Amino acid sequence: MIPLPQGVPPIPERDDVPLLAAEPVAESAGPGLRFPGRSLVLVAGLPGAGKSTLLARLYGMRGDESEPVRAGRVHVIDSRQARNWWARRLRPLPPRAQIPFIYTTHVLRIVRALTAGHPVVAHTRGTWAHLLYGLAWLARRHDTSLHLVLIDVPPEIARAGQVARGRVLTTVAFARHCRRWDRLVARARAGAVPPADTVTVLDRAAADRLPGIDFGPQG
Numbered sequence: 234m235i236p237l238p239q240g241v242p243p244i245p246e247r248d249d250v251p252l253l254a255a256e257p258v259a260e261s262a263g264p265g266l267r268f269p270g271r272s273l274v275l276v277a278g279l280p281g282a283g284k285s286t287l288l289a290r291l292y293g294m295r296g297d298e299s300e301p302v303r304a305g306r307v308h309v310i311d312s313r314q315a316r317n318w319w320a321r322r323l324r325p326l327p328p329r330a331q332i333p334f335i336y337t338t339h340v341l342r343i344v345r346a347l348t349a350g351h352p353v354v355a356h357t358r359g360t361w362a363h364l365l366y367g368l369a370w371l372a373r374r375h376d377t378s379l380h381l382v383l384i385d386v387p388p389e390i391a392r393a394g395q396v397a398r399g400r401v402l403t404t405v406a407f408a409r410h411c412r413r414w415d416r417l418v419a420r421a422r423a424g425a426v427p428p429a430d431t432v433t434v435l436d437r438a439a440a441d442r443l444p445g446i447d448f449g450p451q452g
Contacts, residue, residue: 265444266433270451271377273347273368277359278384279414280402281394284356285313287384287440292354301342307448308346310355315339328400343368348375352448359383360413369428378430382446385418386437 268274276284288294292309294302299318302309315338316331323331339356346353348371357364359381372379386394388411395401402410421432435443 265447266382267447267449268352268380268431269378270352270449271350271375272352272380272448273343273372273377274352274354274380274382274446275357275359275365275368276354276382276384277357277417279360279386279388279391279410280358280400280407281391281396281398282384282386283394283437283440284384285311287443288354288356291443291445301346306352306451308351308353310339310342310346310353312336312339312356315342340364344371347371347377350375350377350451352451354446358410359417360410362413362417366428379428381421381429381432383418383421383432383434384437384440385414385434390437 266274276287278284285296288309288311289296292302292304294309294311296313297317298311298314300314302311302314312335315335318338319331319334323334343353343355346355347368359365365381369379388407392401392407395407418434421434
């Protein structure tokens with residue numbers, strides 16, 4: 234099991250949503266990642282793992298965008314964009330009350346781009362299995378392949394990332410994410426993955442070296 238940060242209580246193992254075995258297995262990162270033209274690529278990791286950092290580096294984002302970014306024909310969707318869009322409107326609400334608005338907007342933006350047939354690279358925590366299954370179902374309905382890029386970092390690194398961005402999860406919430414993430418990565422490395430066409434597992438160094446995410450022609 235991934236070690237939890239000091240002070241985080243252990244949580245009994247329990248499968249809230251079972252992960253089904255699938256044919257593809259985890260891939261190692263090469264010089265770059267290339268996917269079919271009709272693909273949804275979900276960049277997943279613990280909160281603070283560096284998902285937004287990777288997307289910003291690959292696609293030249295500043296972090297103040299409030300709408301999805303177009304990079305050629307690719308739609309790049311970071312939850313930070315939805316957070317920025319809602320910032321003024323939700324300012325009177327406490328942070329926890331803002332989450333449903335932000336993540337509903339974020340998911341709807343992914344769905345909108347996916348159903349329009351665009352190649353999509355999107356940020357996701359990856360610890361909400363119901364969301365992975367829902368997006369996989371929708372991708373199949375629209376003749377789109379689903380690919381996971383898992384940024385696997387130790388919990389203390391992810392916690393430091395939360396502190397650096399100024400949004401720190403409670404110890405209980407973070408422990409829950411760590412438990413689910415540990416299970417997801419272990420099964421991905423063993424070849425039992427969620428319903429995705431491919432899974433790529435990157436550590437932080439590999440994510441920092443990744444030169445790009447590319448897409449083939451759209452059929």
